[in-house]
Amino acid sequence: MYRGYEAVIGIEIHVQLNTDSKMFCADSTLFNAGDNENTSPVSVGMPGTLPVVNKKAIEFAIKTGLALECEIRKKSVFSRKNYFYPDLPKGYQISQYDQPICEHGTITFKVGDKTKTVSITRAHLEEDAGKSIHQGEFTMINYNRAGIPLLEIVTGPDMRTPQEAADYGRTIRQIVRYLGVCDGNLEEGSMRCDCNVSVRKVGVEKFGTRTELKNINSFRFVEKAIEYEIERQIDMLERGEKITQETRLWDPDKNKTFAMRTKEDAHDYRYFPDPDLKPLVVSEELIRRIRSELPELPIAKKTRFVSAHGLPEYDAEVLTSEKDLADYYEMTAKICLNHKAASNWIMTEVLRELNSNNLEVKASPVKAAQLGQLIALIDKGTISGKIAKVVFMEMWKTSKDPEVIVKEKGLIQISDPLTIEKIVDEVLAANAQQVEDHKSGKKKNLFGFFVGAVLKASKGQANPELVNEILQKKLNG
Amino acid sequence: MDLIQASIVDIAEAVKTKKVSAKEVITQFIRRAENLNPKLNAYTSFNKDAVKEAEAIDVRLAKGEEIGALAGVPFGLKEMFCTKGLVTNAGSKILQNFIPPYDATVVERLKKAGAIVTGKLNQDEFAMGSSNETSFYGNVKNPWNLECVPGGSSGGSAAAQAARLCAGALGTDTGGSIRQPASFCGIVGVKPTYGRVSRYGIIAYASSLDQAGPMVSTVKDAALTMEVISGHDERDSTTSQRKVPSWSKELSANVKGLKVGLIKEYMQGGLHVDVQKTVDQAIAGLKSLGAEIIEVSIPMTEFSIPVYYLIAASEASSNLARYDGVKYGYRAEFTNLSAVELDDFYGKTRGQGFGKEVKRRIMLGTYCLSSGYYDAYYNKAGQVRRMIVNQYKEAFAKCDVILSPVTVSPAFKIGERVSDPLTMYLNDIYTTSTNLAGLPGMSVPFGMSAEGLPVGVQLTAGHYEEQKMLNVGYALEGISSVKGKTPNV
Amino acid sequence: MIDKKTIKHIAKLARLEITEDEADEYSQQLGKAMAHFEQISKVDTTGIEPLVTPTEIDDFWREDVATQEFTPEEMTSNAPAKAGNLFKVPPVV
Ligand SMILES: [Mg+2]
Numbered sequence A: 001m002y003r004g005y006e007a008v009i010g011i012e013i014h015v016q017l018n019t020d021s022k023m024f025c026a027d028s029t030l031f032n033a034g035d036n037e038n039t040s041p042v043s044v045g046m047p048g049t050l051p052v053v054n055k056k057a058i059e060f061a062i063k064t065g066l067a068l069e070c071e072i073r074k075k076s077v078f079s080r081k082n083y084f085y086p087d088l089p090k091g092y093q094i095s096q097y098d099q100p101i102c103e104h105g106t107i108t109f110k111v112g113d114k115t116k117t118v119s120i121t122r123a124h125l126e127e128d129a130g131k132s133i134h135q136g137e138f139t140m141i142n143y144n145r146a147g148i149p150l151l152e153i154v155t156g157p158d159m160r161t162p163q164e165a166a167d168y169g170r171t172i173r174q175i176v177r178y179l180g181v182c183d184g185n186l187e188e189g190s191m192r193c194d195c196n197v198s199v200r201k202v203g204v205e206k207f208g209t210r211t212e213l214k215n216i217n218s219f220r221f222v223e224k225a226i227e228y229e230i231e232r233q234i235d236m237l238e239r240g241e242k243i244t245q246e247t248r249l250w251d252p253d254k255n256k257t258f259a260m261r262t263k264e265d266a267h268d269y270r271y272f273p274d275p276d277l278k279p280l281v282v283s284e285e286l287i288r289r290i291r292s293e294l295p296e297l298p299i300a301k302k303t304r305f306v307s308a309h310g311l312p313e314y315d316a317e318v319l320t321s322e323k324d325l326a327d328y329y330e331m332t333a334k335i336c337l338n339h340k341a342a343s344n345w346i347m348t349e350v351l352r353e354l355n356s357n358n359l360e361v362k363a364s365p366v367k368a369a370q371l372g373q374l375i376a377l378i379d380k381g382t383i384s385g386k387i388a389k390v391v392f393m394e395m396w397k398t399s400k401d402p403e404v405i406v407k408e409k410g411l412i413q414i415s416d417p418l419t420i421e422k423i424v425d426e427v428l429a430a431n432a433q434q435v436e437d438h439k440s441g442k443k444k445n446l447f448g449f450f451v452g453a454v455l456k457a458s459k460g461q462a463n464p465e466l467v468n469e470i471l472q473k474k475l476n477g
Numbered sequence B: 001m002d003l004i005q006a007s008i009v010d011i012a013e014a015v016k017t018k019k020v021s022a023k024e025v026i027t028q029f030i031r032r033a034e035n036l037n038p039k040l041n042a043y044t045s046f047n048k049d050a051v052k053e054a055e056a057i058d059v060r061l062a063k064g065e066e067i068g069a070l071a072g073v074p075f076g077l078k079e080m081f082c083t084k085g086l087v088t089n090a091g092s093k094i095l096q097n098f099i100p101p102y103d104a105t106v107v108e109r110l111k112k113a114g115a116i117v118t119g120k121l122n123q124d125e126f127a128m129g130s131s132n133e134t135s136f137y138g139n140v141k142n143p144w145n146l147e148c149v150p151g152g153s154s155g156g157s158a159a160a161q162a163a164r165l166c167a168g169a170l171g172t173d174t175g176g177s178i179r180q181p182a183s184f185c186g187i188v189g190v191k192p193t194y195g196r197v198s199r200y201g202i203i204a205y206a207s208s209l210d211q212a213g214p215m216v217s218t219v220k221d222a223a224l225t226m227e228v229i230s231g232h233d234e235r236d237s238t239t240s241q242r243k244v245p246s247w248s249k250e251l252s253a254n255v256k257g258l259k260v261g262l263i264k265e266y267m268q269g270g271l272h273v274d275v276q277k278t279v280d281q282a283i284a285g286l287k288s289l290g291a292e293i294i295e296v297s298i299p300m301t302e303f304s305i306p307v308y309y310l311i312a313a314s315e316a317s318s319n320l321a322r323y324d325g326v327k328y329g330y331r332a333e334f335t336n337l338s339a340v341e342l343d344d345f346y347g348k349t350r351g352q353g354f355g356k357e358v359k360r361r362i363m364l365g366t367y368c369l370s371s372g373y374y375d376a377y378y379n380k381a382g383q384v385r386r387m388i389v390n391q392y393k394e395a396f397a398k399c400d401v402i403l404s405p406v407t408v409s410p411a412f413k414i415g416e417r418v419s420d421p422l423t424m425y426l427n428d429i430y431t432t433s434t435n436l437a438g439l440p441g442m443s444v445p446f447g448m449s450a451e452g453l454p455v456g457v458q459l460t461a462g463h464y465e466e467q468k469m470l471n472v473g474y475a476l477e478g479i480s481s482v483k484g485k486t487p488n489v
Numbered sequence C: 001m002i003d004k005k006t007i008k009h010i011a012k013l014a015r016l017e018i019t020e021d022e023a024d025e026y027s028q029q030l031g032k033a034m035a036h037f038e039q040i041s042k043v044d045t046t047g048i049e050p051l052v053t054p055t056e057i058d059d060f061w062r063e064d065v066a067t068q069e070f071t072p073e074e075m076t077s078n079a080p081a082k083a084g085n086l087f088k089v090p091p092v093v
């Protein structure tokens, strides 16, 4: 709550669908192409060219819609949104207007320790515009991006705090990455977040005048921009001023939002159904197929990891943050049959090494199955936990299987009591003075010293439990 | 063999059997076209590579390669068809010097079948007009009477074909633009079922109405050309995936027992006497061949002109938004581009680049789609359009084809009807409903006016029933008093 | 008649610069045409879905396969103004 006001926030996220070709033509969608390299007569809007829908884009839209618990329209319609701008090659954008492919969904996520549910009003397919590059006195246009498929996901005005808004965005990002429909890269513009923000006095039902915040390329900035905007609007209202409905751009350097230069003319987009595209008819069978292929979503996965695997909430949360990581964990656990250990190893060793080497889990030199084998070696008593850490680092460096490393380096745990007893005897003989001190009680806590010395003498290979047992017998027996 | 007067079927046969070389054929046609074009202004440009392309066909033939159905046949193309490497301007200043890096699908298919492109043919600007007087590249003259219009919008195609400046031509038809000039110039013009022929690479006027088709000398040539250009195109998702019939092989003049419908609402008089006479003769002719004449009713036809113009203008206003001086075509002169306001940039470029009629229709369409008017105009027109389609479906449950006039009169004088746009629009009364309903339609030359101007009759059939229509056209052609008559240019 | 203010607004929406004379002309001509077209309001269209594509055409969706058929030079070769392979327009900041 802000000075007796409440904020009302709705979000539109443009998700760039991860297809190989564009929404309506076969141009490549690769990000790093030369100027206008990913273009063709269709995407440059040349005369006589026509759009043909990309099947994959439709499937991705349905997949996302289903994950967001939307109803999928059996018949949706592509319309033309008419306006003039140099980055818009045809003078209209093909977009879904009154009959979007996905409608009436919801999404539930955690904000701190509270659960928040937000309604998804609609998710519709459309094509992206090109890019304007401002160079000196002119503007240059690159149409590489023109025609890339977008799914615009629109929420109801359901969020009340900047944190909720940011967490909503993070959740959408997590879901589309889980689904494999978008890489979720905000900096490259694969996801674009527009936030509608208004404030009203607490207890008032009517919405205040809203502003639309654009140009926000991280969820941290979503939070900051909304925070700033709420304060700005309240300041204005407190001064008795009126909020103007406008689009504002977030400036991350100044930490402020600025009104975009507006046209005097209100927009009149003259939407009408695109006669070049028939209505998009989606069969029940296609929807059923896509639904059956839907991966387990983060929230369900997390719940399962906690209840069925007995993992702590926090660990389950971290492991399910990315689908690849969750898959890595499940594969590891499947091999070693030890959920806790698998989780612990990933949470500590694996994530530490991934982070410090700036690697995605997919690129980990230690594969999940190998990590599973490593944990299994510990559990079988083949190596000690301590040695395992050494083996892990060697695996990280060489990508070799743990058994190979253990064999090559002779790291198998010594579990033969006679061999250990021999080492113990040697250590005790070499440390006669300490043995004396221990027995006379002159020095306390020497037991640990002996354990360490024995382990060291065995190059860490002696089974620590046996070492303990034998030392106990020899010193205190 | 008189190549110039020969049919497409005969030319292709002669070339394939090496009775004549493709080079000889194209050379004769290009020579004639270059000589006579100054009189007609039918061509806007010639294909400089035509002879070379013909030679390539001859080389392939010599090697024993199989060449398609149109081997060595010289084809002229309306300016609406994008042609790789050849200027394509849609009759507009705004596309002057535009050279597409691609061929329209139909052009690709013509070429693949062995046709040689002679050049590009004049037309009304963006196909908006019925007299070829809106072209930025000047009027086209009717080869039967140089003071008359050839009709439009495919006026250049009709004039060139009638004067035999090509062996075949392609036109486009949005509200009658193939059939009306075909009637005015005494040739056969066919608009196929909507969805039969790919629109890819054909400059769009009104996407839900546009369809390309042949403008040729005989019904069989039309059937053959249609076989080449029709069929599904992966670049146009509004093309049907149905198999293309062998129309030319199946062609039959036997109309015995066929039911020919006459639209009751069209029989209210007001027709030019020579048109009435021609239609009456056609009816009598078909009767004598054993066809049964019945009356059908399309009450909604009364609204076809308003519905057509509301829909066509709305779609056009959006289709023509891409002409903005950014990517290709005309851009207004600016002394200092860096100081130009964007709205000014667009306003001047488009204000200067489009001609009057085109601007009028863009304005009309923008108005119909604008906030507050959409429901009353565009949406309402779409509803009435469905009613028109349904009434045609009912009519075609009772008859095989419908016979009607193409136009209210034979070709009129240049300049006679330009002053009032609405009057000009109302002339399209007999042709627009075919496009609204997506039906195949054709004009077959059948009569001659007292002034010596050709008059055609129109045939339409149900969706994808081109064969029935072509057969009746073939029968009419067989008994036509004007068959083989050509203008003296 | 369609009033001149509306005509000017429509011309602006359509990005067509028109003169006063043209505005007068359009106001008359479009007014006359619309008055005629207006007659469709007489038709009772209750419950009728508007039609766009008039014939039956099977659905066709492309497979998601990227191809490169054109060079950026070809795509910009008709540009009224360009810089390298970019289209050049007035400043739009
Ligand atoms: Mg939006």
Ligand SMILES: [Zn+2]
Binding pocket: A014, A126, A152
């Ligand atoms: Zn959008």
